Amino acid sequence: MLGRTLREVSAGLKQGQITPTELCQKCLSMIKKTKFLNAYITVTEEEALKQAEESEKRYAKGQPLGDLDGIPVAIKDNFSTSAIETTCGSNMLKGYVPPYNATVVQKLFDQGALLMGKTNLDEFAMGSGSTDGVFGPVKNPWSYSKQYREKRKQKPHGENEDSDWLITGGSSGGSAAAVSAFTCFAALGSDTGGSTRNPAAQCGLVGVKPSYGLVSRHGLIPLVNSMDVPGILTRCVDDAAVVLGVLAGHDPKDSTTIQDPVKPFLLPSLTDVSKLCIGIPKEYLVPELSSEVQSLWTKAADLFESRGAKVIEVSLPHTSYSIVCYHVLCTSEVASNMARFDGLEYGHRCDIDVSTEAMYAATRREGFNDVVRGRILSGNFFLLKENYETYFIKAQKVRRLIANDFVNVFNSGVDVLLTPTTLSEAVPYLEFIKEDNRTRSAQDDIFTQAVNMAGLPAISVPMALSNQGLPIGLQFIGRAFCDQQLLTVAKWFEKQVQFPVIQLQGLMDDCSAIFENEKLASVSL
Numbered sequence: 001m002l003g004r005t006l007r008e009v010s011a012g013l014k015q016g017q018i019t020p021t022e023l024c025q026k027c028l029s030m031i032k033k034t035k036f037l038n039a040y041i042t043v044t045e046e047e048a049l050k051q052a053e054e055s056e057k058r059y060a061k062g063q064p065l066g067d068l069d070g071i072p073v074a075i076k077d078n079f080s081t082s083a084i085e086t087t088c089g090s091n092m093l094k095g096y097v098p099p100y101n102a103t104v105v106q107k108l109f110d111q112g113a114l115l116m117g118k119t120n121l122d123e124f125a126m127g128s129g130s131t132d133g134v135f136g137p138v139k140n141p142w143s144y145s146k147q148y149r150e151k152r153k154q155k156p157h158g159e160n161e162d163s164d165w166l167i168t169g170g171s172s173g174g175s176a177a178a179v180s181a182f183t184c185f186a187a188l189g190s191d192t193g194g195s196t197r198n199p200a201a202q203c204g205l206v207g208v209k210p211s212y213g214l215v216s217r218h219g220l221i222p223l224v225n226s227m228d229v230p231g232i233l234t235r236c237v238d239d240a241a242v243v244l245g246v247l248a249g250h251d252p253k254d255s256t257t258i259q260d261p262v263k264p265f266l267l268p269s270l271t272d273v274s275k276l277c278i279g280i281p282k283e284y285l286v287p288e289l290s291s292e293v294q295s296l297w298t299k300a301a302d303l304f305e306s307r308g309a310k311v312i313e314v315s316l317p318h319t320s321y322s323i324v325c326y327h328v329l330c331t332s333e334v335a336s337n338m339a340r341f342d343g344l345e346y347g348h349r350c351d352i353d354v355s356t357e358a359m360y361a362a363t364r365r366e367g368f369n370d371v372v373r374g375r376i377l378s379g380n381f382f383l384l385k386e387n388y389e390t391y392f393i394k395a396q397k398v399r400r401l402i403a404n405d406f407v408n409v410f411n412s413g414v415d416v417l418l419t420p421t422t423l424s425e426a427v428p429y430l431e432f433i434k435e436d437n438r439t440r441s442a443q444d445d446i447f448t449q450a451v452n453m454a455g456l457p458a459i460s461v462p463m464a465l466s467n468q469g470l471p472i473g474l475q476f477i478g479r480a481f482c483d484q485q486l487l488t489v490a491k492w493f494e495k496q497v498q499f500p501v502i503q504l505q506g507l508m509d510d511c512s513a514i515f516e517n518e519k520l521a522s523v524s525l
Contacts, residue, residue: 002026002182006239009185010067013059020055020070024048024114027072030183031116037139039177041077042085043117048072051114058112067242069112074178074187077118078125079105079230080219084115088221089133090123092347092367102219103251104188104230111246116184119174123369125190125223126334128198128444129432130173132371138173140166140203140426141181147469152428166426166470169199169444172231176203179233180501186243189231192223193326193441194421194448196231197460201421201473204462204501206490208232208240209448211481212455213258215244216251224333227452235501237461237491241265244483258481265484270492274308279414283319284447290424292466297420300463300474303496304418314414316405321398322450323442328382328395329453334372335379341367371437403454410479416489417477419447421460425470447475457483459490462499471499 001009001018012018028045055070064070075081078088080098087093101109109115122132131137142148143165152164168176172189176199179187189196191209200207208231215230222228230247234240245265251257280301285294305311343349343363350362364373382391409417422444432440451458457480460473476493478486 002030005236006071006185006234006242007067009071010069013070014064020052020059020114021049023070024052024072024116027116027183030181034141034181034183037141037177037181038136039119039138039174039181039183040074040117041087041089041120041135041174044084044115047084048114048116051109051112055112055114065110065112066246067111068108068246071113071186072116072184073108073113074116074119074175074184075105076121076172076175076187076189078121078190078221079188080221081105081115081118084118086118086221087135088124089121089135090367090369090372091134092341094134094348096347098219100219103216103253104247105219107246108188116178119172119178119187121174122171122371124221124338124372125171125192125195126371126375126441127170127437128194128441129167130170130199131167131429131433132369132437134369137429138168138177139429140168141177142166142204142426142470145469147465151468164428164430167202167429167432169202169422169426171195172233173199175233176200176205176207179203179205179235185234186239187233189233190220190223191229191231191452192227193330193452194445196233197421197448197458197473197475198444200233200460201462201475202426202471204471204473204499206234206237206240206462206494207460207473208244208487209451209458210244210248211457211483212452213256214262214457214481214483215247216254216257218251218253222333222337224330225337226329226333229452237459237487237494238267240459241267241484241487241491244487248483265487267484267488267491270488272308273304273489273492276304276309276416276489277414278304278309278311279314279409279417280311281316281319281417281419282313283316284419286423286446288423288443288446289420293420293422293424293472296463296472297418297474300418300493300497303493312414314409314412314417316402316409316450318398318401318405319450322402322453323446325395325398325402326445326449326453327378327438327442328391329399331375331379332382332392332395333379334375335383338368338372338376374438399453402450406450406454406456406477415478416486419475419477421447421473421475425466425468425472451477456480457486459486461490461494462501463497464499
């Protein structure tokens with residue numbers, strides 16, 4: 001049952017093949033077996049079982065609330081959850097228990113979803129590997145596939161071979177690991193520059209970044225208000241569409257959400273793509289792109305063309321400026337948002353009481369890691385009176401040019417853009433940490449962050465396994481608020497490529513044997 005799609009499990013619940021409590025217990029068992037992945041910060045076992053009991057009563061009456069009733073889900077730990085600790089992976093918020101639910105969390109509860117727990121992340125979602133939170137790094141479940149381990153045996157290891165596991169991507173790596181390890185059927189992430197799509201690609205999942213304003217940000221502890229979007233991680237496109245249909249819509253608590261009512265995201269089975277025009281941005285063919293990802297990108301374009309779609313090369317001329325532009329705008333908003341954590345208003349407070357200034361400094365030194373402090377310092381520099389026009393205002397102008405590039409391409413007749421999601425497959429942790437956080441983020445978000453600056457919808461869909469047996473995903477980008485069309489195209493592509501996501505099922509079923517006395521054992525898929 002854990003390997004089925006969300007809709008299949010929902011049907012199974014309605015037919016009495018399994019009860020919500022039994023399903024919940026299976027997922028809780030998987031969480032315990034895969035604890036070594038460090039996907040969860042908080043496991044909400046008591047809450048989940050209570051919700052399952054209520055769901056069971058509704059099914060007994062033949063009155064389920066919808067397709068999510070009784071379905072286990074996980075929530076990234078930067079979404080507010082009433083009476084459940086919300087830390088953002090930081091010492092600054094350890095012990096913080098919100099008095100309310102984020103709108104997206106409440107919408108899931110209103111549909112009967114079961115909360116399995118709060119997932120791990122980079123501190124305050126600042127990172128691309130899920131390696132920089134105070135609760136430790138998240139491990140990619142694909143690290144333990146037989147094919148990958150056999151390939152790694154052929155290469156020299158460091159002193160500790162057990163540390164040679166793969167990153168999940170970030171910052172929503174905990175949510176990605178939770179879904180790919182079959183501990184839940186869907187998880188919420190947040191996406192500011194690729195933080196949902198990046199781990200989706202590296203964990204063999206579907207990762208959706210909705211149009212800005214389609215889904216409420218109320219209760220999502222902000223990183224960059226003008227770019228943050230709640231993201232969705234699932235094992236197939238249809239499942240993502242179900243969740244998006246529940247989450248989308250106007251929220252009076254978020255003035256940036258759309259006013260018009262949103263219809264359910266029912267995806268038709270697209271059979272004819274001959275009327276589609278697929279754009280291939282030439283600027284995304286960068287030297288750092290791995291040969292395997294480039295080859296799959298080409299094969300995907302050829303697939304569309306062979307089925308009658310029009311595939312053309314397009315230009316997004318300001319792409320080369322997007323990373324620098326994103327850095328200026330991101331750190332500027334980070335500096336503004338993090339100012340509230342001062343020891344007086346919100347968050348951790350140190351014991352120093354020599355002076356207010358000393359208390360501020362010590363509180364923020366103890367509460368934030370080097371990554372967060374570095375971004376705050378950069379942002380405050382860009383926002384200085386003497387620098388404001390030179391950096392922040394110019395970056396806003398460049399952001400408009402980047403957004404206009406997408407508008408011009410879509411106005412030329414292109415329906416969907418096809419790009420890589422990441423430069424390569426997931427990399428080993430020991431290799432990943434050789435670079436600093438800022439450099440890693442700039443490299444890993446190269447194909448994703450421009451979408452956030454333009455407010456467009458995007459989805460990462462797994463296509464194939466690399467030579468090392470690791471997943472590689474490709475990204476589809478759509479017109480603003482044409483999320484349903486985008487997901488329909490992604491569903492067609494998913495059906496054509498038949499990515500073997502179920503391969504992880506065998507691995508996770510036997511994962512209790514993976515570690516014996518904290519040492520890696522032989523695992524086969």
